[in-house]
Amino acid sequence: MxxxxxxxxxxxxxxxxxxxxxxxxxxxxxxxxxxxxxxxxxxxxxxxxxxxxxxxxxxxxxxxxxxxxxxxxxxxxxxxxxxxxxxxxxxxxxxxxxxxxxxxxxxxxxxxxxxxxxxxxxxxxxxxxxxxxxxxxxxxxxxxxxxxxxxxxxxxxxxxxxxxxxxxxxxxxxxxxxxxxxxxxxxxxxxxxxxxxxxxxxxxxxVVVTPPAEPAWSRPEVRADDRRLTRLLDRSLNDLRGLRLAETAAPHDVFLGAGVPWFLTLFGRDSLWAARMMLPLGTDLAASTLRVLARRQGTRIDPDSGEAPGKIMHELRRHEFTVVGDGLRLPAAYYGTVDATMLWVSLLHDAWRWGLAEDQVTDLLPHLEAALRWLAEHADADGDGFVEYVDTSGRGLANQGWKDSFDSVRFRDGSLAQAPIALAEVQGYAYQAATNGAALLNAFGRPGADRWLDYADTLAQRFRSRFWVDGPDGPHPALALDRDKRPVDALTSNIGHLLGTGLLTPAESAQVAEALATPGLAGGYGLRTMSARDGGFSPLSYHCGSIWSHDTAIVIAGLAREGFTAPAAELAEGLLSAAEAFDYRLPELFGGDDRATVGRPVPYPAACQPQAWAATAAVALLQAAVGLYPDVPAGTVRLRPLAGAPLGAVDAQRLRIAGTPVDVQVDRTGAATVTGLPAGLTLVREQ
Structure with a gap:
């Protein structure tokens, strides 16, 4: 019809x-x-x-x-x-x-x-x-x-x-x-x-302007056996230079606009993830992004805008954003996001570990405490112990995770889940925000750390008992719980975001890595958002079978961090092949067709390009390859490159830790060396 x-x-x-x-x-x-x-x-x-x-x-x-x-x-x-x-x-x-x-x-x-x-x-x-x-x-x-x-x-x-x-x-x-x-x-x-x-x-x-200064992040000099990585990084950094924005009233606090043409403004989730993936090039972007969003942190309950005390906003426009035909009417300042608040907490923590100055962290601690209060008081509306969302206005986003299309949360048979919905990756973000928040509270002499460590421990146990399902490819976390607390049993890329959050045990992480490597998810040019074996799959669905550049990069980073080299390398190869096909400007998303069927990725026809978190995927790939993980407050830098150097030799100069240029070389055997570490930091090599 x-x-x-x-x-x-x-x-x-x-x-x-x-x-x-x-x-x-x-x-x-x-x-x-x-x-x-x-x-x-x-x-x-x-x-x-x-x-x-x-x-x-x-x-x-x-x-x-x-x-x-x-x-x-x-x-x-x-x-x-x-x-x-x-x-x-x-x-x-x-x-x-x-x-x-x-x-x-x-x-x-x-x-x-x-x-x-x-x-x-x-x-x-x-x-x-x-x-x-x-x-x-x-x-x-x-x-x-x-x-x-x-x-x-x-x-x-x-x-x-x-x-x-x-x-x-x-x-x-x-x-x-x-x-x-x-x-x-x-x-x-x-x-x-x-x-x-x-x-x-x-x-x-x-409401947004071009920042007056040049980019504050480092532009590393990278040589790699796989020239696709260097070409992708060069094109991506040029695009990121063009995506820099500032608010009219604060032109020196820079953030990354989400993407051309639809979303060239402040987006909480997008700007936070992009700044997080850019940390190997310096902490300035993270600091300014945190400040911009802190200034607009919620202070009141407003069902129309989704605002709540302590909540980090989703989207900023000059006026109400009304999309003809689908009933979407978003206020100029819209807070309909379930995850941005927790991602804000973790960006502050990660920037601190990369060497963000203590005075800048201290200035943001009241906003950290407000964000944690939101997690305690407003994130779990029905009191079941999970973070969930529901659009009560009837005019906002029906789904408020990163997969925010109306039909993105589906059971294995393709049927739609009904809100309130508790997404799997959001529970991982909540666990990580709790533990990261506790670390910051402890380090800066603020009360409440024990409460958040208890919260994280309880959440992990509850997640373990409620989210795991048995699928055709083995056990894996469900995509979500629906309004009736039933596991939404589709196999999706969301579970990859759990890696590195701490929510999973090592054995559970291994099961997630195994699920991510199945042909249904990993058979395209990157990681499909939904397994090709599920009833809701379509290769050109926005969130149910397409491949998103940033999503694949986040999962590669999690796999690499936890030592799962083989699936990380396979997904990296797919993403680099896609980058080559798109002239090294990775689009927001592209088709999830099987690599054995199509010779090059099929474009998603309405994808943003350039797009911030798609472009920062290049930096995430570089970090996974060299395996540099600093903890400046603890005085250590972990070194864990991908085992066996599946991307070949990589030489990255002028990465940045605590404001200091650092060089990392990984040879063709996977052996790595680091030079230029700031004084007082100890290198810890991990296998």
């Missing part, structure tokens, strides 16, 4: 993204921005340019290539074969070089001729602006172009709701009656010219 009138989310898998947050551009591979789908220039939750089509004598150039041009740029190469010499070789070409700037972009149009005779043409740029909210674009809603106003020569202006967009063409003229810039071009034989235009946005209501 079909509905021809339903709104469809536009596809973007084949578009080219360029970003300097909070501004980004999505264009076709030929560089054209056409008035269709999600193409356009976006700034802080609004599409500020919906069209930028370049024509030569009224015709489109013929595109032949595109590639990145620095961290915030792209180059598009096209031919003008109807001009120039009448030979098989093209003699007139256009290089369209686009670079994002704070609050806009600049574009150079290089027109070059190697023809033997003069070339003459009119080059035009057709423009359009609708200032459509991102949620309208995302839901495929209708938009209407605004009328431009002409100002200075070569300038067009659009305004609505306090936002002003100005496009200026250097030495261009505005064609009367059209939103069109025009340049006459005359080239002598073997000459070239450069045309320029720029976009500038004035948006005083934006």
């Amino acid at each position: 079909t509905n021809a009138n339903r709104h469809l989310q536009p596809l973007l898998h084949d578009l080219v993204g360029v970003v300097l947050a909070p501004t980004s551009t999505l264009s076709a591979p030929d560089g054209q921005i056409r008035p269709a789908g999600v193409q356009g220039v976006f700034h802080a939750d609004a599409r500020v340019l919906a069209r930028a089509e370049l024509l030569v004598d009224g015709r489109e150039p013929e595109a032949i290539s595109h590639h990145t041009d620095g961290p915030h740029g792209a180059r598009f190469v096209s031919l003008i074969r109807w001009l120039g010499d009448p030979t098989p070789d093209p003699t007139v070409r256009i290089d369209r070089i686009r670079r994002m700037t704070p609050r806009g972009l600049v574009e150079e149009i290089h027109v070059a001729s190697t023809a033997t005779a003069p070339v003459q043409a009119e080059i035009t740029l057709d423009l359009g602006c609708d200032l459509a909210p991102i949620e309208v674009v995302k839901s495929g809603g209708a938009t209407t172009d605004l009328e431009p106003k002409s100002g200075e020569p070569g300038q067009l202006t659009w305004s609505a709701d306090g936002t002003t967009v100005v496009v200026t063409g250097e030495d261009a003229t505005v064609v009367d009656g059209f939103a069109r810039l025009s340049w006459p071009v005359r080239l002598a034989p073997r000459t070239s010219t450069v045309l320029r235009w720029r976009l500038l946005v004035d948006d005083p209501r934006a």
Whole structure:
């Protein structure tokens, strides 16, 4: 059954993204921005340019290539074969070089001729602006172009709701009656010219801005036998540079925006995980992310927004986020996340262990105590001893773990679980937050540590008795408990997040590692979100069979940390193969098709790219390979690289512990050396 009138989310898998947050551009591979789908220039939750089509004598150039041009740029190469010499070789070409700037972009149009005779043409740029909210674009809603106003020569202006967009063409003229810039071009034989235009946005209501300083994290120099790792890391760090954001009122506290185009703002869970995976490059990003979220920590009970005292928020927008067709209406500051509060606690702990200065930790301890109070007083609404969620507003997210689509929590037979839902990995996060919180309270002379150690011990026993199920591939933790406290028995990637939390015994960790290595989960280019043997599986389901880059990286990190080299290496190989197929820009997610069936991963057509926690997956892979695990307060650094060096030799220079550059070399046998450790730290080698 079909509905021809339903709104469809536009596809973007084949578009080219360029970003300097909070501004980004999505264009076709030929560089054209056409008035269709999600193409356009976006700034802080609004599409500020919906069209930028370049024509030569009224015709489109013929595109032949595109590639990145620095961290915030792209180059598009096209031919003008109807001009120039009448030979098989093209003699007139256009290089369209686009670079994002704070609050806009600049574009150079290089027109070059190697023809033997003069070339003459009119080059035009057709423009359009609708200032459509991102949620309208995302839901495929209708938009209407605004009328431009002409100002200075070569300038067009659009305004609505306090936002002003100005496009200026250097030495261009505005064609009367059209939103069109025009340049006459005359080239002598073997000459070239450069045309320029720029976009500038004035948006005083934006809640996020471009940070004023350069990235604070280290940019390591990495050599590896597997060149895919170095290429992925290089591309990812460029993308992360472009995803940096700050709040308007606190421009020096940097966090990572979740992803282009839908989520280029503050997302609690995404920003926390991304900062956590970036810790091998320094603690500054973690510290500023913690401060940003602490300033917005919940203080009251609000069922509409999901706010509660001590709770860490989920999402920040300039206004209510309403998605047409599915009843989703999220307040501008939305707290509908079950896990961000616990992840905040563990990021503070992990940053402390990587060497975050004690005064910065001390400043955040009141927020730590508030987060733990939320865990004690608000996270377990029905008192069964597990952390669960339910959307009581009817307008928020039905599922509030990282798999937050409405149909993500399914039984093995494919039927949907009903809320309240207690997710498996959330219990692991709660256990880890309790033990990490206790460590911080003890270290800084705060009361309450024993209470949280008791909480963790009780939770582990309760989890052991209620969550484990027997599946076709053997015993494993259930995905969740449903409202009737029945185990939701699907085999999913969620269980991999339990590794390294401390919730599992060594024997249970081994069983989880074995389940993760089954073909149903590990048979694609990474870790499937749901086993292919389960009834709800679909390779292009958002959360029930697709592969998420960050999810795979988190599980690789957990496997590596606990010494399960073989499954970690298999998943790493899949993820690196996917990175190669996607030109080393890992998308948010991609299809979970079997590697034996498809020669390359199938794109998920609405996936964000670049995306923060997908990009930080490269750093997680690097850390797993070199096996560096510091505990600065305890004065130790554990060294546990992947046994046998399945990724080959890796030489990583300028990792950072306690602000000090540290180098790690792993040879082809897996033997590792570390140089440059800060004074007072002892290296502990582990097998």
